[in-house]
Amino acid sequence: MECQVEGNQLKILFVCSAREWGGNEKWSSMTMSELQKQGHTVSMLLRNPFLAKRFGRTLPWTFAPFITPFDPLSFLIAFFLLLVKRPNVIVSTKKAEYFVLGILSRIFRIRHILRLGIVRDLDTPWKRFVYTRLNEGIIVNASRTKENFEQYDFVDQSKIKLIYNGIPEITAPKAVPRTDDRFRIVTVGTLTPRKGFHLLIEAIASLPEELSRQIHLTIVGAGLMKKELQKQIIDLHMEDRVSLAGFQSDPVPFLVDADLFALVSENEGISNALLEAMMLGLPVLTTLSGGTAEFMEDNVHGFLVDRDAFVIRRRLEELLTRRDSLQEVGKTGQSRVKEFFSLSRMGREVADFLEPRHG
Known part of the structure; x- marks a missing residue:
């Protein structure tokens, strides 16, 4: 079932189980836009359909509820989506989907990458399993997060990639004249x-x-x-x-x-x-x-x-x-x-x- 790459262009599935918009979703939006500019094909598996417009009106997306980290309905939806879309890479951005997409990535032999925006301690067997066995790499956005993984001998440090966030130039509107000096x-x-x-x-x-x-x-x-x-x-x-x-x-x-x-x-x-x-x-x-x-x-x-x-x-x-x-x-x-x-x-x-x- 392994998905092959044609040339240097990737088919990438981003997964977002967030209930609402936040920093992780902002990162995903900017990253997907940059990947599309490079000619890669991007689609999404979303928990909240109302976020779809914020990610981009032309971006293909599919709904999955992600009620729990073991949600069987989300597993089935993602299974058939992978069967149809056949992406080369899955990018999971929230811990609620790490397990489901991790298992499916093993079944389909698809490269699975986690994106982690905060420090996570691998202090339980479950966390050690999810973070070390169900992915091919983890993107972190701060040295402190990367260094936290270095304390664990069982973590393959070559799989942890530090990539700082990118920020677009912002055109600021004119400030409204103030009525006080607070x-x-x-x-x-x-x-x-x-x-x-x-x-x-x-x-x-x-x-x-x-x-x-x-x-x-x-x-x-x-x-x-x-x-x-x-x-x-x-x-x-x-x-x-x-x-x-x-x-x-x-x-x-x-x-x-x-x-x-x-x-x-x-x-x-x-x-x-x-x-x-x-x-x-x-x-x-x-x-x-x-x-x-x-x-x-x-x-x-x-x-x-x-x-x-x-x-x-x-x-x-x-x-x-x-x-x-x-x-x-x-x-x-x-x-x-x-x-x-x-x-x-x-x-x-x-x-x-x-x-x-x-x-």
């Missing part, structure tokens, strides 16, 4: 505890009143933590200082209107939202989680903090006293991102890694 902070992401939005709210609320009232925080995103964040905002009497903007297909207008982008994730590879903010020249406040330290120097390309509400508060106090100098840090960060994260380079490196290895 210090505007924006953060973007799925509303989950891992993203640390509750810590930002807590940090701002704990500032002295004369400083806290100078700030307005806008949280752009949707997710399961919405009600919890709403309650926190009310309990801390922060209704006039924190806004939940919900999901936005294009967060750029919020970024253009901001003085600072903040991301205090617990576990992150290299965040696309962070890179997009830096691409716009916006100064950023972020944690050392994931791969941030690989390209960002504190007080040069941005501002680094520990993931602790008190530490975040102290850093915000500092930034409020040096508002005039933040733009220079934003410009330096912008230059760094343009130098470090080329979209075309990412596309070439992914295509090279997807090529079936012979021998």
